[in-house]
Structures are given as C-alpha cells and as structure tokens.
Amino acid sequence: MADSGVSGGADKKDNIEREKIEGKELTKEEKQRLRKEKKQQKKGKEKKDASLPQVSVAETAAPASQLKAERRARQEAERTSKQSKKGDTGQPATTSKPKIPPNELQPVVKRLPEHIQVDDPDVLKKLAKKLERQQTTENSEIQKIPRRLDYGYKVSLFSHLLQYSRKAPLTQQLSIPSAVIHPAIVRLGLQYSQGIVAGSNARSIALLHAFKQVISDYTTPSNEELSRDLVNKLKPYISFLNQCRPLSASMGNAIKYIKKEISNIPSQFKEDDAKKKLLNCIECFIEEKIVLAAKAIAKSSIEKINDGDVILVYGCSSLVNHILCEAFEKGRKFRVIVVDSRPRLEGREALRRLVQKGISCTYVLISAVSYILPEVSKVFLGAHALLANGYVMSRVGTSQIALVAKAFNVPVLVCCETYKFCERVQTDSFVSNELDDPDDLIVTRKGETQLKDWQQVPRLGLLNLVYDVTPPDFVDLVITDLGMIPCTSVPVVLRVKNVDLL
Amino acid sequence: HKITSSCKHEATLSSTNQKAACSRSPGTMPGPYRETDLTEKVEAFLSDLKRGGSGTGPLRGSAETARETTALLRRITAQVRWSSAGDLMEVIRKEGRRMSAAQPSETTVGNMIRRVLKIIREEYARSRGSSEEADQQESLHKLLTSGGLSEENFRQYFTALKANVIEAINELLTELEGTTDNIAMQALEHIHSNEVIMTIGRSRTVEAFLKDAARKRKFHVIVAECAPFCQGHEMATSLSKDGIETTVITDAAIFAVMSRVNKVIIGTQTVLANGGLRAVNGTHTLALAAKHHSTPLIVCAPMFKLSPQFPNEEDTFHKFVSPHEVLPFTEGEILSKVNVHCPVFDYVPPELITLFISNIGGHAPSYIYRLMSELYHPEDHEL
Numbered sequence: 001m002a003d004s005g006v007s008g009g010a011d012k013k014d015n016i017e018r019e020k021i022e023g024k025e026l027t028k029e030e031k032q033r034l035r036k037e038k039k040q041q042k043k044g045k046e047k048k049d050a051s052l053p054q055v056s057v058a059e060t061a062a063p064a065s066q067l068k069a070e071r072r073a074r075q076e077a078e079r080t081s082k083q084s085k086k087g088d089t090g091q092p093a094t095t096s097k098p099k100i101p102p103n104e105l106q107p108v109v110k111r112l113p114e115h116i117q118v119d120d121p122d123v124l125k126k127l128a129k130k131l132e133r134q135q136t137t138e139n140s141e142i143q144k145i146p147r148r149l150d151y152g153y154k155v156s157l158f159s160h161l162l163q164y165s166r167k168a169p170l171t172q173q174l175s176i177p178s179a180v181i182h183p184a185i186v187r188l189g190l191q192y193s194q195g196i197v198a199g200s201n202a203r204s205i206a207l208l209h210a211f212k213q214v215i216s217d218y219t220t221p222s223n224e225e226l227s228r229d230l231v232n233k234l235k236p237y238i239s240f241l242n243q244c245r246p247l248s249a250s251m252g253n254a255i256k257y258i259k260k261e262i263s264n265i266p267s268q269f270k271e272d273d274a275k276k277k278l279l280n281c282i283e284c285f286i287e288e289k290i291v292l293a294a295k296a297i298a299k300s301s302i303e304k305i306n307d308g309d310v311i312l313v314y315g316c317s318s319l320v321n322h323i324l325c326e327a328f329e330k331g332r333k334f335r336v337i338v339v340d341s342r343p344r345l346e347g348r349e350a351l352r353r354l355v356q357k358g359i360s361c362t363y364v365l366i367s368a369v370s371y372i373l374p375e376v377s378k379v380f381l382g383a384h385a386l387l388a389n390g391y392v393m394s395r396v397g398t399s400q401i402a403l404v405a406k407a408f409n410v411p412v413l414v415c416c417e418t419y420k421f422c423e424r425v426q427t428d429s430f431v432s433n434e435l436d437d438p439d440d441l442i443v444t445r446k447g448e449t450q451l452k453d454w455q456q457v458p459r460l461g462l463l464n465l466v467y468d469v470t471p472p473d474f475v476d477l478v479i480t481d482l483g484m485i486p487c488t489s490v491p492v493v494l495r496v497k498n499v500d501l502l
Numbered sequence: 503h504k505i506t507s508s509c510k511h512e513a514t515l516s517s518t519n520q521k522a523a524c525s526r527s528p529g530t531m532p533g534p535y536r537e538t539d540l541t542e543k544v545e546a547f548l549s550d551l552k553r554g555g556s557g558t559g560p561l562r563g564s565a566e567t568a569r570e571t572t573a574l575l576r577r578i579t580a581q582v583r584w585s586s587a588g589d590l591m592e593v594i595r596k597e598g599r600r601m602s603a604a605q606p607s608e609t610t611v612g613n614m615i616r617r618v619l620k621i622i623r624e625e626y627a628r629s630r631g632s633s634e635e636a637d638q639q640e641s642l643h644k645l646l647t648s649g650g651l652s653e654e655n656f657r658q659y660f661t662a663l664k665a666n667v668i669e670a671i672n673e674l675l676t677e678l679e680g681t682t683d684n685i686a687m688q689a690l691e692h693i694h695s696n697e698v699i700m701t702i703g704r705s706r707t708v709e710a711f712l713k714d715a716a717r718k719r720k721f722h723v724i725v726a727e728c729a730p731f732c733q734g735h736e737m738a739t740s741l742s743k744d745g746i747e748t749t750v751i752t753d754a755a756i757f758a759v760m761s762r763v764n765k766v767i768i769g770t771q772t773v774l775a776n777g778g779l780r781a782v783n784g785t786h787t788l789a790l791a792a793k794h795h796s797t798p799l800i801v802c803a804p805m806f807k808l809s810p811q812f813p814n815e816e817d818t819f820h821k822f823v824s825p826h827e828v829l830p831f832t833e834g835e836i837l838s839k840v841n842v843h844c845p846v847f848d849y850v851p852p853e854l855i856t857l858f859i860s861n862i863g864g865h866a867p868s869y870i871y872r873l874m875s876e877l878y879h880p881e882d883h884e885l
Contacts, residue, residue, distance in 0.1 A: 155749050156722075157762060341754035342729045348833065355836045362841040365729050365828055367753045367784030371820065371845045397754025400787055407790050429758040441750060443732055450735035451750070460742035461749040468758035 113246075116432050118150070119160045131239060152438050155461040162246070163435040166194060184213040185237045189244035198346075200250045200384050200420060201290060201318050207241070207251050208282050211258060215278050219271070226274050227265045234259070246434055249385030249393070249422040257285055293417040293481035294319055298326040301380075301479050304413060309334040309377045312405075314366075315395050316346040317382025319415050324380075325357050335359070337376060341366040341397045343440035343464065366397050373408045381470075383416040389425040390472035390488040392416075396429070396465045402474035411476045414487070418480050421494055429468040438462035540581050544597065547574055551605040563706045564610045564771070568806045569678050571601065571614040576671045579618075579664070587626040587663060588656035591619055598885050607821045607847070609772045609780075609809040616810070616882045621670045623879055629660040677861070681804035682710050684861035689715035692800065692859070697764045700756075702726040703782045704733035705769025707802045711859075712767070713744050722747045724763065726756050728784050730827040730844065753784050760791040767800045770850075773808045775874055777852030777867030780819070783845050789854035798856040805860050808874055810883040813849050821846045 117123040151165035181189075188210045191197040197206050211234070218233065220226045238255060241247065247255075261281045265274045301323045305311065311334055313320050324336060336359055340347025347363065354361050364372050379401060385393045392398070392414055402412050426432055441462045442451045454460050472487035482493060547570060554562070562570075578597060584590045598615035605611070685707055693699065693715040701708055701723065712723060723746055727734035734750060742748040751759055766788060770781040779785065779801060792799045813819055825842035852867035865873065 342727070342752050348829070351840060352836055355839050361839070362843065363829055364843050365753070367729055367787070367848075368843060368845050370786035370790075370848055371783065372843065395754075396752070396758055400754060400757040400791065403757055403790055403794060404787055428761050430762070441727070441752065443735070445732060450732070450739055454739075457739065457742050459745065459747045460738060461747075463749050463751045463755065463759075465751070465755045465758060468755070 113432075116160055118162050131243075152455060153461050154435070155463050157430060158433070158435055158463070160431075161433060161435050164193070164245075164437065165439065166437040167439075180236055181240050182210075182214050182217065182237065184210045185240060189241050192241065192245040199316065199318055200248045201417075203248055204250045204254050204419075205286060205290065208254055208258075208286055212279055212282050215275055215282075218275070225267055226269075226271060227263050227267065230262050231259055234262075249424075250420045253419050253422070254285065258282065289417060289419040293419070294322050296481040297415055297417065297479050298323045300484055301413070301415065302327050302330055302332065304378070304477075304479075305332050305334055307333045310337065310375055311335070312337045312339060312369075312373070312376045312379045312401070312410075313350065314339045314347070314379075314381055314398055314401050315341070315344075316350040317415070319417070320380050320382045321350055321353050323415060324354060324359060328357055328359050335361065337362045337364065337372055339364055339366050339369055339372075339397075339401060342443075344395075346395075366400065369401060369404050370408075373404055373410060376405070376408075376410050379405045379410055379412045381412065381414050381475075383414050383420060384467060385420050385422045385424075386414075386416050386478065386487075386490050387426050387469070388421075388423050388491045388494060389427070390490055391426055392470040392472070392475055392478075392487065393422075393426065393467055394470065396468045399429075399468045399470040399474065402470050406474050412474060413477045413479060414470075414475050415479045418482055418493060418497060421490055421497070423494060426469055429465065433468075434466040436464040436466050438464050440464050540577055543574060543577065544600075547571075548601060548604045551601065551608055551611065554605065554608070564608075564807060565678065565682060565706070565804070567608060568610045568614050569675065571611050572618070572671060572675050572678060575615065575618045576668060576675070579667055579671065586657050586659050587622055590667070591622055591656060594618060594622075595885055602885060606818070607771070609811065610806055612885060613806055613809050613878075615885065616878045617674060617806075618671060619882045620877065620879050621674065622667055623656075625663060625666045625670060626656055626658075626660070629663055629666070630658065678806060681806065681861040682707055685802050685804060685859055686710040686714035688859055688864070690718060692767075693719055693721060693765070695719045695721060697721040698724060698762055700724045700726065700760070700763040700766045700788070701737070701768055702734065702756075702784055702788050703728035703769075704737040705802070707804065708767055708769045709737060709740060711802050712741060712746060716741075716744060716746045720747075722749070724749045724751055724759060726751055726753055726784065726788065728782055729753055733782075753787075756784075756788055757791045757794075760795050760797065763792075763795070763797055765798055765800060766792045767802060770801055770803050770807065771847060772811070773801070773803050773858070773870060775808075775810050775812050775871060777855065777858075777870040778813055779850040779855065780813070780847050781850055783848045786848040786850050786854075789850045793854050799854060800857045800859060801855055802859045805862060805873070805877065808870065808877060810874055810878055819847070819849060 150163055151168065152163060154161075154163050188197070188206055191206065192203065197203055214234070214237065215230070218230060220229060234255075238247075258278075258281075261278060265277065269277070297319060305327045309332075311324070313324070313336060327334070336354055338347045338351045338354070338361055340351075340363065342365075351361055351363055362372070381392075381394060381398055381401065383392050383394045383398075387393055394414075405412050424432070438454075439462075441464055442449060442454070451460075451462065454462055475487045478485050478487050478490075480493070482496075485493065550562075551567075575594060575597075578593060579590060582590075582593055584593060594615060598612065598619075601615070602608075602612040689711045693712075697719075699712070699721060701712075702725070715721070723738075723741055725734045725738045725741070725748060727738075727750055729752070738748045738750045768781065768785060768788070770779045770785075772780040774780060789799055791797075823844050823846055825844045828844045829837065829840065829842045831837065852870075855867045858865050858867060858870065
C-alpha cells in the first residue's frame with residue numbers, strides 16, 4: 001500500500017500546491033515537502049530579483065506563517081477526530097496517497113468526457129489517437145479499437161452528442177479473432193449496443209460478470225506487476241464498451257471500484273491468490289451494493305405502501321418492480337398503473353412481470369397520464385443516477401410524470417441505490433445525454449409509414465432522447481439503502497461514502 | 503369498463519337512429535317534402551360522422567364538417583315546408599339533435615346548428631321590427647320587470663323571412679371558408695425569427711399558420727408525435743416539405759425539450775365555454791410544461807369551435823377508442839388480466855392558456871364567455 005504513495009511524486013507536488021492555494025490542512029509529510037519548496041523558492045527569488053525590496057519576501061513569509069499556524073491547529077483537530085474514527089494502522093498509508101481526506105473540499109480536476117464533445121474536431125482527433133494507443137502488440141499484430149461513426153441527421157441542439165444506428169454495431173469493424181479484446185467483452189459490447197442488456201442495474205451486473213471472466217483468464221506477463229498491468233489491460237476494454245454505448249453512472253462507479261481494488265493488491269501476493277481476492281471483491285460488490293441494497297430499499301418502501309393504494313410506475317425499473325412484488329407478497333392490497341412511452345415500450349416488460357405475480361394492473365401511454373392521474377395515490381420512479389445537485393437522471397419522460405404528479409398533488413418517490421450516486425451536476429437534459437437510433441421513431445400505421453424517407457427530406461430531424469433530468473422540487477422523497485432522504489441530501493451521502501472509500 | 507360502455511352506447515344510438523330514420527322519414531317532418539335526396543344527403547352526412555369516430559380524427563377536418571353542416575342546414579331551410587320561424591326552428595332542432603347524437607365528440611356540428619338558430623331568431627326579430635337590443639340576453643332587470651317577454655312563440659308569418667335566413671346562412675358559409683386564411687394572416691404578428699416553436703399532433707389551422715409565417719421568417723419547429731396515432735409525423739413531413747426546419751420528438755421528451763422552446767402553438771378540437779380546451783391527449787402535459795417554463799401557450803382556434811359546453815360531466819367529457827392501439831393483441835395472455843385505456847381528449851384549464859387566436863383576432867381566455875354570448879342564444883345551449 002505504501003509504495004503507491006511514493007511513486008506519484010510529481011503529481012503530489014501539484015496536489016500540494018493546489019491545496020496550499022485553497023488553504024487546506026496538510027499532513028506531516030506534505031508539510032515537510034512544502035517547507036523545502038519554500039526555501040528553494042526564496043533562494044530563487046533572491047537570486048532573480050535582487051532589486052525587489054525585502055518586503056515581498058516578508059509578505060510571502062507572513063501569510064505563510066499565518067497559514068502554517070492555521071494548518072497546525074486544524075491538523076490537531078483533524079488528527080484527534082480521525083483517530084477516534086479509524087485505527088492508527090490504516091491512517092498513514094491512506095493519507096499518504098494523493099487522495100485527500102473526505103472532510104476537505106476536493107479541487108475540481110475534471111476532464112470533460114469525450115462523448116459530449118462530438119462537435120469539437122480536436123477532441124475527436126484526440127479520441128482517435130487514444131484508441132490507437134490502446135492497442136496491444138500481441139502476436140505481432142497491431143489492432144486498434146474501432147471507432148463507431150455517427151448516423152443520420154442530428155438535431156442542431158444536440159450536435160455535441162453521438163448518435164448511433166443500431167444496424168451498424170461496432171463489432172462489424174472488428175476482425176475475428178480479435179486479439180485485443182476479450183470475447184466476453186465483445187459479447188457484452190454487442191449486447192449493449194443492440195439493447196439486449198438495458199437498465200442500469202442489469203448493465204452493471206453484466207459488466208462485473210464480464211470482468212470476472214477477464215480476470216480469471218488473465219495471466220501476468222513477466223516483468224510486470226499484476227496491480228499495474230491488469231489496470232492497463234482493462235483500459236482498452238472500457239474504451240471499447242464506451243464506444244458501443246456510453247457508460248452509465250453506475251458502471252462508472254463499478255469500474256472505479258474495481259480499479260481501486262486492483263491497485264490495492266499488495267505486490268507480494270501470488271497471482272492465484274490475487275485473482276481469487278479480486279473475484280471475491282467483485283462478488284461482494286454485487287452482493288452488497290445491488291442485491292442487499294434492493295432488499296433494504298424494499299423494506300423501507302413497504303412502510304410507504306398502504307392498503308388500497310393506487311401506485312403509478314413508469315417504464316421498467318428493476319428496483320421498483322422488486323419493491324412492488326415484495327409488498328404484494330407481504331400482503332399489501334394495492335393496484336398498479338403502468339405508464340409507458342414510445343419507442344422503447346419498456347413498460348410492457350414491467351407489466352408482464354407484475355401480472356405474473358398476480359398484481360392487478362392498468363396500462364396507459366404517457367400522453368394519457370393527465371387523464372389517469374386523479375385516480376393515483378402515489379408515484380414510484382426508478383433512477384439511472386442521482387446527481388450531486390439533487391437532480392434525478394432517469395429515463396426520458398420521468399420528469400414529465402413528476403411534473404404532472406406535482407400539478408395534481410400526488411407524492412413522488414424515487415428509489416435509487418447509493419452506488420448510482422454521481423458527483424456530476426447537471427441542470428438540463430441537453431448538455432449530457434444519449435441519443436438513440438432515430439429510426440426507432442418510425443412507425444407504420446394502417447399500412448402507411450409517414451417518416452419512411454426522413455433522411456431524404458432535407459430539414460427533417462428525428463430526436464430519440466434516452467435520459468432526462470428531474471428537478472428536485474418535483475421529487476418528494478428518495479428511498480436509498482441508507483434510508484429515506486430528501487433529494488438535496490445526495491452530496492451529503494457522497495461525502496459519507498467517500499470516507500468509507502466507496 | 504369505460505371503453506366498452508361508451509362503445510356500446512354509441513352503437514345503440516346509431517342503430518336506433520337508423521331504425522327511427524327509416525321508419526319515420528316521410529311522416530315526422532311538418533308537411534311532406536318532395537325531395538327524398540335531402541334525406542339521402544342527411545343520412546350520408548350522419549354515416550360519415552359516425553365513421554369518423556376513431557382516434558385519428560374525423561374523416562375530414564373540422565372546417566369541412568362545419569361547412570357541410572351549414573350547407574345541409576341551408577338545404578333544409580330551403581326545401582322543407584315551414585310556415586313560421588318556430589316551425590323552422592323545430593325542424594332544425596330535431597335534425598340537429600340527430601346529427602350531434604351521431605358523433606357527440608364532434609362539437610362543430612352542434613355549434614353550427616346553434617349559430618343557424620341564432621340567425622333565425624335575429625332575422626325574425628328584424629322582420630318584426632323590434633330593435634336588436636330588446637332581443638339581447640336576459641338581464642336581471644328584464645327578468646323581473648317583463649316576465650312574459652321571453653314568451654316569444656315565433657308564430658308570425660313573414661314572407662321575406664325565408665330569403666333573409668338563407669342569405670344570412672350564406673354569409674355564415676363565406677365566413678367559414680375564410681377562417682383558416684384569416685388566422686394564418688395573423689401569423690407574422692406572433693412569430694419572430696430564430697424562434698423555436700413547439701406543437702403537438704396535427705392541426706390544419708396551425709399548419710397553415712406556420713407555413714404563412716415561414717414565407718417571411720426563419721424558425722425551428724418541434725413536433726410532439728402524439729402517440730398512439732402519431733399524427734405528429736404527418737405534420738412534420740408536411741412542414742419540412744415547405745422548408746421549415748422540423749424535429750420530431752416523442753411525447754416523453756416534451757418536458758425535457760421545453761426549456762429551449764420559445765412558444766407553444768397548438769390547435770384544439772373544441773374551445774369550452776369557460777375558456778378551457780378539449781384537445782388531443784397529451785396537451786395537458788404540454789400546457790403544464792409550458793407553464794413551468796413560463797412559455798406562452800397560443801391556441802389557434804376558429805370561432806366555429808367555440809362550444810357552450812362546460813367541462814363538468816366527467817363521463818361525457820372523455821371519449822375512448824379501442825385499446826388495441828395501446829396494447830396490441832399480440833401481447834397475448836396478459837391482455838385478459840390488464841385494464842387498458844386509450845382516451846382521445848384532454849382537458850386543459852384556462853389558467854394554462856395565454857392567448858386564443860381566432861378568425862376575428864386574438865383574445866384572452868377570460869374573454870371567451872363574452873364571445874359565446876354573441877354567437878349563441880342562451881336558450882339554444884341545450885338543443
């Protein structure tokens with residue numbers, strides 16, 4: 001564990017600079033380094049600007065001493081609080097890493113994801129180069145990750161996003177056998193891009209299973225350490241999956257967790273033991289974050305479901321379906337209204353599952369929601385991700401349902417596991433979204449397909465959005481595995497989670 | 503349950519109408535009339551109305567229905583033997599009841615009948631020589647002071663009455679023909695360049711409105727497709743062929759896209775007496791989203807759509823069509839265990855509407871009651 005702290009020396013310097021600027025507390029080592037740097041700086045300044053009065057040096061010294069005093073005081077307080085929380089053994093190792101203790105404000109060192117900068121040609125060039133770099137030269141064959149191309153006319157408001165066609169999956173551009181990408185990942189990518197695996201929980205679980213396969217098939221090459229090489233091996237896979245379909249927030253968190261676990265493997269572990277440990281970690285993640293979380297959420301939600309309730313659900317959320325089935329088994333009497341929307345029509349899947357259980361259901365399309373809402377007593381919605389400013393990112397149409405429910409004074413409850421919480425912020429559904437295949441909107445009614453040749457008509461565009469964001473004033477309650485919280489408490493939960501290192 | 507009951511109700515109505523029509527055609531009209539092709543025309547019109555009951559809208563637009571109704575009423579006035587205004591009004595009321603019963607949701611039919619009845623009253627009053635004001639709506643003062651004044655029997659015979667009434671109906675017809683153009687002419691007052699306009703479904707009035715504005719201004723239109731009938735697709739193809747930049751979105755994306763929309767322009771099936779709308783389903787959601795973003799909601803509705811109905815009765819307001827549009831029969835087993843609804847109309851309260859644009863200009867929703875009093879006589883509200 002200690003070696004990873006020492007290795008990133010240069011990065012640490014930058015970190016220290018940044019922290020100093022924002023007046024934060026530093027650990028003992030960092031303080032020592034800072035003192036050294038300051039001495040060097042002073043020497044440099046004296047050499048360069050001999051003409052400058054000593055005041056400047058004194059000025060830099062005076063606030064620095066103030067900062068030092070503040071830092072010392074804060075550090076004492078921090079140390080006592082930390083020691084009361086954790087054991088001493090874990091402390092030096094963890095704090096020596098570049099990761100800053102959670103009570104501090106993290107500086108924003110963000111890189112915009114490429115999939116929302118499609119209209120910038122420089123970004124596209126960089127992406128192409130990155131995909132080329134992530135090739136392996138196994139068997140003296142250089143293969144690169146293929147790049148998926150845009151399809152169709154894009155609406156001008158969304159020209160910064162990618163729009164793919166389902167008929168041209170990425171795997172067509174791969175040669176067989178592909179030495180770069182593990183076949184389990186290829187299969188997964190194809191399942192994502194064709195929509196066979198959909199829904200954030202399903203996608204995350206499928207991803208973790210595929211990674212388990214990759215890890216068990218992995219062999220460390222000589223002269224390499226497992227902890228570093230495996231992470232590098234995973235990078236092209238992740239790029240490939242990103243090209244097939246942009247990663248969801250839950251998948252992003254899962255990948256972060258795996259990478260952290262891999263890099264935490266001590267170097268003295270044998271390969272088999274390391275692999276076993278990793279597989280175990282992944283199992284634990286799925287068990288805790290997804291399965292047990294669902295049980296906990298179901299337990300809290302059942303208190304909110306009363307006899308005689310009429311519950312409205314939208315689309316197919318695995319978590320909400322689970323909750324309703326559990327409540328029905330526990331003997332609650334309620335009926336469900338399933339609202340669905342074109343073109344995905346996921347509600348039919350939810351309908352099938354609920355009817356199989358024996359729950360009495362009604363089915364409408366989203367345009368009829370203001371007709372049916374006066375009968376409804378509660379609305380249960382699932383979420384794709386919960387953003388740090390309290391907005392709920394979910395399937396397109398969710399915000400609409402929340403809006404109409406608010407107008408009719410019907411309570412809206414969102415159910416979401418904590419591993420879907422995301423540090424991004426977003427205020428509208430334009431900047432970061434996903435565009436699905438526009439051909440899905442075409443429909444044939446009474447033998448006539450109105451939009452059959454939409455590509456030929458010059459000014460016609462079809463927009464098939466996948467996600468939208470719901471403002472927090474439409475949502476009354478969020479049910480998570482940590483309890484029932486208001487929508488605006490999401491950043492609090494994120495901080496608490498960071499203490500536990502996810 | 504609602505689906506089956508309303509369908510059955512309509513079916514029985516139509517069958518009794520047909521039976522009644524066949525049995526009583528020569529006898530019930532006061533005085534025999536020679537032309538049986540008038541009956542034929544009426545029957546053809548009725549069957550057209552009944553057939554156009556599916557959710558995709560009537561077989562022809564509302565303007566055409568209004569014109570056909572008025573032309574038919576003119577024929578009845580011309581060909582049926584009547585002696586006094588009261589007889590004529592009875593005849594028209596009877597026919598009118600049959601026509602509205604054929605398709606209750608097609609309110610333009612009823613509106614035109616009431617317009618013609620009002621024309622007859624006015625012409626009668628003019629022939630009698632009484633001033634226009636005396637025939638105004640009943641005020642409280644009039645009710646108290648002149649109790650028997652409303653006892654107009656319309657029994658006096660005037661020779662010129664028939665010609666006057668037919669002339670007035672002709673004027674009404676000319677007015678009807680120009681409604682779409684009148685509304686479209688106002689387009690440039692409401693649309694500026696580089697706007698993003700949102701609409702839902704298919705309305706011929708809005709189509710003409712936007713095409714007229716597109717001749718001089720450049721703007722972008724977003725059309726919500728309005729499932730399950732997807733009339734929005736037709737609208738989008740028609741607009742884009744005229745050179746307007748159009749985007750088709752699903753109903754679920756209405757709120758997501760609304761933040762970038764400058765104006766919402768919609769058509770409607772009926773304008774209700776309180777200023778509310780009975781419009782295609784999905785319009786209430788659109789209106790709520792527009793209100794949330796403080797986007798103005800403009801309704802393009804010609805005057806013949808104004809109906810003296812109020813949105814009080816829940817069970818007569820909504821119309822449902824076959825649920826197989828929503829959940830097709832291919833879904834198999836679950837069909838028998840699930841209730842499926844497919845409403846056609848939505849109620850939009852007047853608080854969500856910013857402006858009505860009609861062939862006589864623009865008004866606020868609070869002014870609609872006044873217009874209604876000028877178009878229809880209060881005794882004709884119930885046919």
